[in-house]
Amino acid sequence: ACSSRYVLSQMHPMWQEPLAIPGGERQSPIDISVRKSMFDPQLKPLVMKYDPRTCQQIWNNGYSFLVEYDDTTDKSTLQGGPLEDQFRLCQFHFHWGENNKWGAEHTVDHLLYPAELHLVHWNADRYSLFEEAVMEDNGLAVIGVFLKVGKRHEGLQKLVDALPAVRHKDSVVEFTRFDASGLLPENTQDYWTYAGSLTTPPLTEAVTWIIMKQPIEVSHDQLAVFRSLLFTSAEEDVQKSMVNNFRVQQPLKGRTVRSSFV
Numbered sequence: 722a723c724s725s726r727y728v729l730s731q732m733h734p735m736w737q738e739p740l741a742i743p744g745g746e747r748q749s750p751i752d753i754s755v756r757k758s759m760f761d762p763q764l765k766p767l768v769m770k771y772d773p774r775t776c777q778q779i780w781n782n783g784y785s786f787l788v789e790y791d792d793t794t795d796k797s798t799l800q801g802g803p804l805e806d807q808f809r810l811c812q813f814h815f816h817w818g819e820n821n822k823w824g825a826e827h828t829v830d831h832l833l834y835p836a837e838l839h840l841v842h843w844n845a846d847r848y849s850l851f852e853e854a855v856m857e858d859n860g861l862a863v864i865g866v867f868l869k870v871g872k873r874h875e876g877l878q879k880l881v882d883a884l885p886a887v888r889h890k891d892s893v894v895e896f897t898r899f900d901a902s903g904l905l906p907e908n909t910q911d912y913w914t915y916a917g918s919l920t921t922p923p924l925t926e927a928v929t930w931i932i933m934k935q936p937i938e939v940s941h942d943q944l945a946v947f948r949s950l951l952f953t954s955a956e957e958d959v960q961k962s963m964v965n966n967f968r969v970q971q972p973l974k975g976r977t978v979r980s981s982f983v
């Protein structure tokens with residue numbers, strides 16, 4: 722599984738933005754200005770091939786909950802779109818708020834969504850480990866999907882039912898045969914893409930972001946279960962609800978956001 726070693730060593734207390742940000746020229750998240758984005762007809766269709774058999778576990782890392790995949794083979798991959806290489810899915814996680822008014826990291830013309838899904842992939846054509854790729858400009862590709870409150874999401878429910886088992890920081894539970902593509906919107910061909918960074922430590926500027934235009938719908942009750950998770954481990958005497966685990970928006974610094982649609 723990816724990232725676990727990273728997060729344990731790199732995690733800072735919630736929201737304390739580290740002083741020295743690597744480079745600082747291409748930080749994430751950002752506001753996506755629809756009218757300032759550039760349609761790029763050369764962007765190819767995105768190709769996601771996720772094998773549910775590579776799904777392994779859910780882990781509360783004290784920041785979000787991660788559904789981690791076996792990324793030692795090319796069974797769950799992402800290619801196409803703005804990407805030159807083939808990337809392997811290593812984990813997905815979410816960011817959400819204390820209520821349904823805010824919680825996502827990216828915004829679209831400053832529109833706030835209540836949550837955002839991130840599917841994290843690393844460039845397995847050029848690197849042999851996630852930990853290597855996380856330090857390189859073209860090392861990672863993260864698909865962002867906005868969540869809006871509406872009808873119940875049947876594909877999400879298996880995940881929601883498993884969350885009480887990882888209520889506390891550092892808890893892990895086996896979680897298998899989960900089809901991550903079930904969390905993608907029907908339309909995956911309309912997206913924005915830009916060069917950015919991880920939105921938590923190590924904040925490295927290694928991410929090609931691919932943000933889906935179409936949100937997925939989840940129910941109020943499903944989102945409420947996210948908020949029942951805790952930032953704190955079972956041993957700590959003060960328990961803190963895991964909410965508002967999103968980063969503040971970062972300056973665009975002259976970057977162009979491209980769109981795959983007119």
Ligand SMILES: NS(=O)(=O)c1ccc(S(=O)(=O)NCc2cccs2)s1
Pocket residue numbers: 723724725727728782784785787814839841855863918919920921922923
């Ligand atoms: N939000 S994001 O997709 O830009 C990532 C930040 C850090 C990532 S990690 O895979 O290096 N660590 C695991 C995680 C830490 C926090 C949430 S997931 S992924």
Ligand SMILES: [Zn+2]
Pocket residue numbers: 814815816839920
């Ligand atoms: Zn994230």
